[in-house]
Each structure stands twice: as C-alpha cells, then as structure tokens.
Amino acid sequence: MQSFELDKTDLSKLRKAIEGDDQELSSILAEYHASEIAILFDNIKAEDRQRIINLLEVEKASEVIAEMSEEAHPEELLIQLHPEKRTEIVEELDYDDATDIISQLEAHEQHEILEDLSKDDAESIRNLLSYHEETAGGLMNTQMIKVNINLTKKDAIDQIIQQSEEIEEFYTVFVVDDDNIFKGIVSLKDIIKAKGNVKIMDMVKPDAVYVNADTDQEEVAKLLSQYNLTSIPVVDGYLKLLGRVTFDDVIDVLEDENTEDILKISGVSEDEELAGNWVDAVKSRLPWLIINLGTAFLASAVVRYYEDTLAHLAILSAYMTIIAGMGGNAATQALAVTVRRISLYDLTDKQAYRAVLKEFTVGMINGAVTGAIVLAFAYFFDANLMLGFVIFLAMTGNLIIAGFTGAGIPLLLKRVGIDPAIASSIIITTFTDVFGFLLLLGLASKLLL
Amino acid sequence: MQSFELDKTDLSKLRKAIEGDDQELSSILAEYHASEIAILFDNIKAEDRQRIINLLEVEKASEVIAEMSEEAHPEELLIQLHPEKRTEIVEELDYDDATDIISQLEAHEQHEILEDLSKDDAESIRNLLSYHEETAGGLMNTQMIKVNINLTKKDAIDQIIQQSEEIEEFYTVFVVDDDNIFKGIVSLKDIIKAKGNVKIMDMVKPDAVYVNADTDQEEVAKLLSQYNLTSIPVVDGYLKLLGRVTFDDVIDVLEDENTEDILKISGVSEDEELAGNWVDAVKSRLPWLIINLGTAFLASAVVRYYEDTLAHLAILSAYMTIIAGMGGNAATQALAVTVRRISLYDLTDKQAYRAVLKEFTVGMINGAVTGAIVLAFAYFFDANLMLGFVIFLAMTGNLIIAGFTGAGIPLLLKRVGIDPAIASSIIITTFTDVFGFLLLLGLASKLLL
Known part of the structure; x- marks a missing residue:
C-alpha cells in the first residue's frame, strides 16, 4: 500500500533488472502495478518490452498493453508477439481496448490477429472496428452488466x-x-437496499442519459462530465443497447481534445505525436510554416509598397516591429480565450456577439494604453510628437483588429461548422501584421512626409 | 428518457416560462435535470436565478447550485438567499461542493453561513476550508462509505x-x-459475491493507491487517470482516512488545468474568466502586453542600431517582417508541443535533452526549407542573390533559435520548479525577434553594404 509514481529510483531499479536474468526480472516486475510497467515501456527498447510481456502472466501482460500510451505503439508490440501468446493477451483485453490497439494496424495484420480469436471475440471486435474512432461507437465497450426489466431483485443479483x-x-x-x-x-x-423481492421495473431510473453510436466523442465527454456519470449507455437508432462508454475513456478523450486544441491554435498539426521524432515534427509543422510564409509575403508586400516612406524615415522600421509584435500577441490572447470558451461551452448567438464586442473594447483600451507609452517614448527619445501620434493611432487600431479577429474568426468558423481551433495564431497574426503595417506606414506617409 | 443538451428550443421555452407565473414556471422546471437548469443560469439575470432557486425543492435547488459553473458565481446566489432557505440548501450539499462555493466568499459572509449550520456540518466545512484549494484536501469529500476491517460480510452490508x-x-x-x-x-x-459470512479482512485489496491531503491536484488527477479509479482515498500524515476525491472532481481539475495551460502560453493570466467582462480581461492581459512592449523595445533597439543599414537598403524592412513572423510562429509550435508534453508526462533528463535536440533539428530543417524559398524570391524578384543568401542564413538561424528556446525554456523552468507554461509565446518570441533582427541586419551590414 503506497502512493507512487514511477520515480527515478524505480526507473533505474527496473532498468538494472532488465540487465539481469529472467528470474530476477520477473521478481522485480511483480512489485509493480501494470500501469507502472506501462510507463517504464516509454523508456526502454522494443526488444525489452517484448521480453517483459513474455515474462508476465497473461492477465498482467494484457493490462500493461491496455495501459501503454498510444505514442508507445502497443500495436507494434502486439503484432510482434508469438501468435499463441498474442491470442491469449487479446482475449484477456476488454473489447474496446483491443479494438483501439488493433485499429492502428494494417488490414492484413488485423486479419492475422482476429482469425486466431474465438468466433465471438472476433465478431465483437470486428463490429467495434466498424465505428468511427471519434464517436461513442468507437469508444464504447460492449461488455457490461445488463439485466432484464422483468427480473426480481433476487434473480437480478x-x-x-x-x-x-x-x-x-x-x-x-x-x-x-x-x-x-x-x-x-x-x-x-439500490438493488441491494430494496426491501423484499421487488422487480427491477420498480427500481429502474428511466430518465437516464444515453448517446447514439455515432455521437461525437466530444459530445459524449460533455454529457458524462455534465451529469457526473461513471458510464454512459450507447444505443443504436432503434434504442437497442450496444455498449457503454466509461469515465476513464472520457478522461482520455478530454486529454486528447485538449492536446489537439493547444497544438492547432499554435499551428501544429493535431496528429503530431508529442514524443515523435524530428521527421514527423517537420512533416506536421512545415506546411503551416509555408502557409505562414505566404501570409508573411502579404505583410511584406505592404512594407514594400511603402518602401519610399521607409527610405525617408528609416526609424519607422524600429516601430513597425513593435506594432506587429504587439498586434500578434494581443490577437493570440483573444484567440486563446475564445477557442477555450467554445471548447467548454455552447455559446448562443447573443453570447458570441457579446464576446466579439468585448474583445473589440479590450483591444481598444489595451491599444490606447500601450500606444500612449510608445507615443511618450517617441516624443522623449526621437523628439517627434507627430510620429508618436501616428504610432498611437496604429497601435490602437491594430489591437482593435487583433481583438476583433481573434474572437470573431473562431466564432465564425464554429458557426459554419468548421473546427474553430484551425483559426491558429498563424492565420490571425496575418491580419494584425497586414493591418498594422498599413496603418503605421499609411498614416506615416500621409502625415509625416 | 432522452439524450439532450440544452438546445435553443429548451432555452427559449425556459426563458418564456420565466415571464409566466410561479406555478407555470415550476411545472416547466420539473421537466429539466438540475444540471440543465444550471446551464440555463449562465443565460439569465441574477434575480431570475434567485426566483428559480426559491421555487425548486431543496434537494434539486442544491444540485443546481452544485452544478453551476464557477463563472456563474454560485456563491453570490447563495449569499443573497433567505437565511433559512440557504441553510437548508447548504446542509443538502456535499461537503466538498459546499466548501468550494463558500470559499469564494468574504470571511464575514462565510461566518454568516456557517453559524446557521449544525455543529457537525459547520466543523466539517471549516475543516475543509483549511486545505489549499488546489490540493487533494481542497478537492476531497469527507462523506464516503467506510467499513471496519474486522466486520463480517453481513454486518458490512x-x-x-x-x-x-x-x-x-x-x-x-x-x-x-x-x-x-x-x-x-x-x-x-466483491462483498456481495463473497461466499459465506467471511470477514472484510479476507476481501480487502491492500495495495490501493492513496494520496495525502497536501498532494497537488494535478498529481491526484494523474494518479486517478493512470489507475482508472472512480475515487482515490485521501489520508493524513498518520495514514488516517480523511476523505475521497472522485472522478468527477478530477474531470473538472483536468479542464481547469488545460484552460490554464492554453491561456498561459498565450500570455493571458490563468485567472481570467473565459466569460468575464472587458474590465477583467484588460486587467488580465494588459500586464502581459506591457511586458511584451518591453521586449519589443529590445527588438526595436536592434533595428535602431542598424538604422544606417536600413536607410541604405530599405528593402530589408520587408524581409525583417518575414524573418520575425516565421521565427515567432516556429517558436510557438515548439512551445506548444513541449508544454503539452510536460503536462501529460514526467520527462527524464535524457528525454528532455532529446526533446531540445529534436527541436533544434526541426528548426534547422524548417528554417533551411523556408529560407530557400525566400532566397529564390529575393533572387527572382529583387535580383539580389547575396541578399537572398543573407536571408537564408538569418531564417535558418532564427528557426534554430525558435526550436531551441521553444523547447529549452519550458523544460528548464520545469527543472527548477517553475510552471513551464509561464514561458508564454510573449517571452519566447522576444528571443526570435531579437536574434532574427541581429542575424538579418548584422549579416546584411557586413555582406551587403
């Protein structure tokens, strides 16, 4: 009885045990919970994982595989096991866990695993594989406790x-x-508490929340969290009971959705594995950077248009970086608040309208305050009040645009059914760059030359 | 029996009912679950909330108050209720929910509520109020099912x-x-399944995970999620059982921590309420923007230093914005991946080292690819190969710095015990602005003039 995570002492102890013989390793492994061994698996070589799985008894081995993080690729471990051992492990897994893992494999590998299973197990898993991964059907487990409404207390127990x-x-x-x-x-x-041998019919809570197999996983997570349920039943179009989604699946969904949100608004593909290698990272991020490059050329075209203005007043370059940087950051702030709010709540049109209005106001005030600081700087440092005034106007205008687009664009995307987090900072900062330069250089060329 | 969220039809139906008399409103309210009424509360006036709570029977009223979002301020609703009604509601609340709500009030208001409660209830809540909000003690509920290890099956049931x-x-x-x-x-x-009248002692699972009252809530959430527990026992320093933290509290913690992460890396104070008004938003964001302004002056000082270079070659201004924009976005990408990875996993030193090395490589490759595109543009559009070469070097160098700081700074902060998400994009983009300008303008003044 102990409260632990796998700390450095445990890790080095386990690593050392891997160097020893099988008997020694087995006795050390016995001290650890399956989910701890799963964490160890993030830190050791594939061949050592293989060896450990083969040393563990089937029940614990299957728990370890079920608990492995997606990024440690349990499916690769599974497919490389001896077919007999593999079949034992898969039959021990819950159907939903088995399905999650098997779904990551190629079709011929899936077939190889399924054909060794009992007919029932293979059919159940094949059935689950047919649901989209990100729906209630894709999350659900078909194993559950189910009683007929006409049973009596005693028979039900x-x-x-x-x-x-x-x-x-x-x-x-x-x-x-x-x-x-x-x-x-x-x-x-309630069944146990019921006095006498009453029927289930008299105890059932009929107003239970349920979801359809094709309900999106985010919706499932919202309902389970809103009603504080440990599990939520999944039905088909005829209300036939298909399975249940449990709270632990929902916790995983929430973590995944949150990772997706934070990556997407930062211009990283949602599929990038956090612990992936550099090849994957380049593949995931380079496309966004090239989009960003396109938008940067747009901003730079504005600067190019005012090349004469800049040649006459090179100091404007120094203020350009300030206006652009502040606009980008203010837009990122508005974007983060809005995207997160959309993730957690369903906004009415009125609330959406108010949110944009609020960001407009916030941008105006923050723009005026920071603009005034830069105005004062330009006056005292560059002795140019008119330049300061131009900067003040450009800063205020740009932060208004930052708030307006940072809130407005994700809300608009949500409205037309597109994932609002795709309005990444890369897209939003284009607006602030372009408009910031237009305001600063346009006003400067009118008022200062 | 229905699967629902509160959609527009429900909302307008409820809103219309609010305009009717009490009897009509009561009968409409009876159709809705407490957590649905709690959602309605986000959309109606304080006086209507008051009226609805007074119309509901105590049990449902307390459920509604427990389910209200923090941002709808249930404590304000509670303190304005008639003292008698309020006491009934608080006594119906779970201790942990009551504590969460009461903790948001001023000391004299807390006192006012607690003095009306039974001695037992008041003491339990006072006791819970003494734990830090973000620890296991602050989350736990002291109400739980607890049996003595020496009981027999029958007595235990x-x-x-x-x-x-x-x-x-x-x-x-x-x-x-x-x-x-x-x-x-x-x-x-297991108790029910046990054959004969065995003792609890023979059924107890002694290797249960537990936490201490002062364990940080993030740690509690990790353990519960890792071990797929519905609840986790909380003990004091002598292993005395104090309470339990349940999965629904943990789901709320995860959502809160995720909101904090996404806000902090975007330069928004973690305390900003997503649905707060513009005054709160300005208070939360202006300080970060002023920090950003300070760092922007730093970048602009670099530009100023090279004012002569820019006066001779104004076209550099157009490329400056590209280098700075790309560096900022590449840094944000590396930052998002790293902060999220730290949130979800405990990295070993070796893994941290590898993460920085990976981001360095990714930065180099992405920098070289996008740098080459801009080089080609400069050659064909500005007919200046040497300028293109300078830009290529500055872009590659800046994206290496972006990767290195985007991953390195949050990992370093974590290492020294500071929240890594505080390494917001505002801080990181200072590095890419300053180094990007130094590289571009420094190289340009050496090689192009």
Whole structure:
C-alpha cells in the first residue's frame, strides 16, 4: 500500500533488472502495478518490452498493453508477439481496448490477429472496428452488466454476480426489455437496499442519459462530465443497447481534445505525436510554416509598397516591429480565450456577439494604453510628437483588429461548422501584421512626409 | 428518457416560462435535470436565478447550485438567499461542493453561513476550508462509505446500506482499522459475491493507491487517470482516512488545468474568466502586453542600431517582417508541443535533452526549407542573390533559435520548479525577434553594404 509514481529510483531499479536474468526480472516486475510497467515501456527498447510481456502472466501482460500510451505503439508490440501468446493477451483485453490497439494496424495484420480469436471475440471486435474512432461507437465497450426489466431483485443479483465474472469493474447496471431496448439504469446499491423481492421495473431510473453510436466523442465527454456519470449507455437508432462508454475513456478523450486544441491554435498539426521524432515534427509543422510564409509575403508586400516612406524615415522600421509584435500577441490572447470558451461551452448567438464586442473594447483600451507609452517614448527619445501620434493611432487600431479577429474568426468558423481551433495564431497574426503595417506606414506617409 | 443538451428550443421555452407565473414556471422546471437548469443560469439575470432557486425543492435547488459553473458565481446566489432557505440548501450539499462555493466568499459572509449550520456540518466545512484549494484536501469529500476491517460480510452490508442513506453515489468501499487508519479498498460487488459470512479482512485489496491531503491536484488527477479509479482515498500524515476525491472532481481539475495551460502560453493570466467582462480581461492581459512592449523595445533597439543599414537598403524592412513572423510562429509550435508534453508526462533528463535536440533539428530543417524559398524570391524578384543568401542564413538561424528556446525554456523552468507554461509565446518570441533582427541586419551590414 503506497502512493507512487514511477520515480527515478524505480526507473533505474527496473532498468538494472532488465540487465539481469529472467528470474530476477520477473521478481522485480511483480512489485509493480501494470500501469507502472506501462510507463517504464516509454523508456526502454522494443526488444525489452517484448521480453517483459513474455515474462508476465497473461492477465498482467494484457493490462500493461491496455495501459501503454498510444505514442508507445502497443500495436507494434502486439503484432510482434508469438501468435499463441498474442491470442491469449487479446482475449484477456476488454473489447474496446483491443479494438483501439488493433485499429492502428494494417488490414492484413488485423486479419492475422482476429482469425486466431474465438468466433465471438472476433465478431465483437470486428463490429467495434466498424465505428468511427471519434464517436461513442468507437469508444464504447460492449461488455457490461445488463439485466432484464422483468427480473426480481433476487434473480437480478444472481445475474449480476454471474455477469461480473467476466467484467472487472462496473458502476452501473443497465436495464433492457426482452428486445434489448434500453429502459434505464439502476445502481447495485439500490438493488441491494430494496426491501423484499421487488422487480427491477420498480427500481429502474428511466430518465437516464444515453448517446447514439455515432455521437461525437466530444459530445459524449460533455454529457458524462455534465451529469457526473461513471458510464454512459450507447444505443443504436432503434434504442437497442450496444455498449457503454466509461469515465476513464472520457478522461482520455478530454486529454486528447485538449492536446489537439493547444497544438492547432499554435499551428501544429493535431496528429503530431508529442514524443515523435524530428521527421514527423517537420512533416506536421512545415506546411503551416509555408502557409505562414505566404501570409508573411502579404505583410511584406505592404512594407514594400511603402518602401519610399521607409527610405525617408528609416526609424519607422524600429516601430513597425513593435506594432506587429504587439498586434500578434494581443490577437493570440483573444484567440486563446475564445477557442477555450467554445471548447467548454455552447455559446448562443447573443453570447458570441457579446464576446466579439468585448474583445473589440479590450483591444481598444489595451491599444490606447500601450500606444500612449510608445507615443511618450517617441516624443522623449526621437523628439517627434507627430510620429508618436501616428504610432498611437496604429497601435490602437491594430489591437482593435487583433481583438476583433481573434474572437470573431473562431466564432465564425464554429458557426459554419468548421473546427474553430484551425483559426491558429498563424492565420490571425496575418491580419494584425497586414493591418498594422498599413496603418503605421499609411498614416506615416500621409502625415509625416 | 432522452439524450439532450440544452438546445435553443429548451432555452427559449425556459426563458418564456420565466415571464409566466410561479406555478407555470415550476411545472416547466420539473421537466429539466438540475444540471440543465444550471446551464440555463449562465443565460439569465441574477434575480431570475434567485426566483428559480426559491421555487425548486431543496434537494434539486442544491444540485443546481452544485452544478453551476464557477463563472456563474454560485456563491453570490447563495449569499443573497433567505437565511433559512440557504441553510437548508447548504446542509443538502456535499461537503466538498459546499466548501468550494463558500470559499469564494468574504470571511464575514462565510461566518454568516456557517453559524446557521449544525455543529457537525459547520466543523466539517471549516475543516475543509483549511486545505489549499488546489490540493487533494481542497478537492476531497469527507462523506464516503467506510467499513471496519474486522466486520463480517453481513454486518458490512448492513453498514453500507445505512451509510448510503446519506451518500447519493459511491463506487468504492474504503476499509479502515479501529484507529481509522486506511487499510485498503473493497468493491461492493466483491462483498456481495463473497461466499459465506467471511470477514472484510479476507476481501480487502491492500495495495490501493492513496494520496495525502497536501498532494497537488494535478498529481491526484494523474494518479486517478493512470489507475482508472472512480475515487482515490485521501489520508493524513498518520495514514488516517480523511476523505475521497472522485472522478468527477478530477474531470473538472483536468479542464481547469488545460484552460490554464492554453491561456498561459498565450500570455493571458490563468485567472481570467473565459466569460468575464472587458474590465477583467484588460486587467488580465494588459500586464502581459506591457511586458511584451518591453521586449519589443529590445527588438526595436536592434533595428535602431542598424538604422544606417536600413536607410541604405530599405528593402530589408520587408524581409525583417518575414524573418520575425516565421521565427515567432516556429517558436510557438515548439512551445506548444513541449508544454503539452510536460503536462501529460514526467520527462527524464535524457528525454528532455532529446526533446531540445529534436527541436533544434526541426528548426534547422524548417528554417533551411523556408529560407530557400525566400532566397529564390529575393533572387527572382529583387535580383539580389547575396541578399537572398543573407536571408537564408538569418531564417535558418532564427528557426534554430525558435526550436531551441521553444523547447529549452519550458523544460528548464520545469527543472527548477517553475510552471513551464509561464514561458508564454510573449517571452519566447522576444528571443526570435531579437536574434532574427541581429542575424538579418548584422549579416546584411557586413555582406551587403
């Protein structure tokens, strides 16, 4: 009994054990929980993972594989195992975990694994593979505790005990009718507490939240989180009960969606693996940088247009960098707040309108304050009040544009059904660069030359 | 039985009901779940919230208040209620929810609420208020199902049924000895399945994960998510059982931490409320923009230093904006990937070193590719191969710096115990602005004039 993460001592102890013989390694492994061994797997060579999986008993080996991070590629480990061992492990896995892992493999590899399984298991996994990865169907587990609505308390408890041989953990008992139509939920606690041998029908909570198999995973996560559910039932178009999505899957979905949001608004492809190699990183980021280059040429065309102005007043270059930098950062601020707000809440049109209006106001005030600072600097340092005034106007105008686009563009994208996080800082800062230079250099050429 | 969120039809139906009389409103409210009414509360006036809470029966009213988003300020609603109603509601709330809400109030308001409660309730909440908000103690609920390790199956079930009168939902039964020392967990399922009248002692799983009251909430969330637990027991320094943190609290923590991360790397104060007004937004963002202004002056000082170079070759201004913009975006990419990776995983020194090396390589390649594009442009458009060459070198150098600082600075901060997300894009882009200008203008003044 201990509260731990895998710290450096554990890691080096385990690493050392890997150098020893199988017996020694086995006895050290026995001290660790499956999810700790899964963390170790992030830090060791593929051949050592192979060896450890072969040393572990099947149940623990399957837990380790289920707990491995996606980025450690459990599917590669699985496909390289001896077919017999592999089949044992896959049959031990929950269907949803098995499906997640197998779905990452090539079709012929999937086939190779599935043909060794029992007919039932293979069919269940094939069925799950047919749902889109990012829907309730793709997340759900078909193993669950399910009782008929017409059972009595005593028979229901017998059924639950029998079904729970197969199912490690459950928190909710689902209730169906004779046609497997979902009728509601009942907690084990309520069944036990019920006085006398009443029927499930009298205990079932019929107003349970459920989702369809094709419901988007973000929606599933929102519902589970909003109603504080440990699991949410998944039904088909006829309300037939197909499976359940559990809170631990939803925690993973939330982490994934958050990673996607933070990467996308920073101009990184959502598929980039955080611990991937440089080749993947270049592939994921170079396209965005080339888009950025295109937009940068646009901004630079504005500068080019005012080349004469700059040749006459080279000091403007020094202020250009300030206007552009401030605009970009103010836009990133508005963008981050807006994208996060859209992720967490469903905004009404009125709220969206107010959000844009608010960012407009914030941009104006922040622009005026920082613009005034630069005005004072230009007056005292460059002894040019008119230049300061031009800068003040350009800064205020640019920060208004920053707020307006930083909030407005993601909200507009959401409205037309496009992922708002794609309005990355790369796109938004184009606006602030272009308009910032237009304002500064345009005003300068009118008022200062 | 229905799968819903509060859509526009529901919202306008509820809004219309608010205009009607109390009886009409009550009957409409009865159709909605507490967490749906909590969402409605984001969209209506304070006085209407007040009225609805007063119309609801105490149990539902307390659920609504518990489910209200932090940003809708449930504490303000609570403090304005009639003291009698308020006391009823607070006594119905779980201790952890009550504590969260009350902690947002002024000391005299807290006192006002607590003095009306029963001695037991007031003491429990006062006790919880003493823990730091962002620790296991601050998150935990002291209400839980707890049995003595020496009980027999039958007595344990009786105890559980009795305790569950008070506790709506539970998933795990905690086991303690006579001194309330935590001894492990047992699931209700295992108790029921146990044959004969065995003792809890023979069923308890002693290797349960637990946390201390002062464990940071991020650590708690990691453990619960890693071990797929519905709840995690909280103990004091003597291993006495104090309470439990449940998965729904952890989901909220994850959402909060993710909001903080995304805001901080975008240069927004972590405390800014997403739906706050413009005054709060200005307060939260202006300080960062002023820091940014300071760093922008630094970059602009570099430009100023090369004023003569720019006066001779004004076209450099057009390329400056490209180099600076690309450097800033490449740095933001490296920063986002690194900050997110640190949030999700504990990196070893070797992994941290490799991450920086990877970003260095990525920067070099992306810099060379985009630099070559600009080189070609300068050659064909400005007919100046040497200028193109200078730009190529500056771009490559700047993107190397972008990768190096984007990954290196957050990792360094983490290493010395500072929140890595504070290495916001504002800080990182200073490096790329300053070094980008130094490289471009320095090389240009040496090679082109």
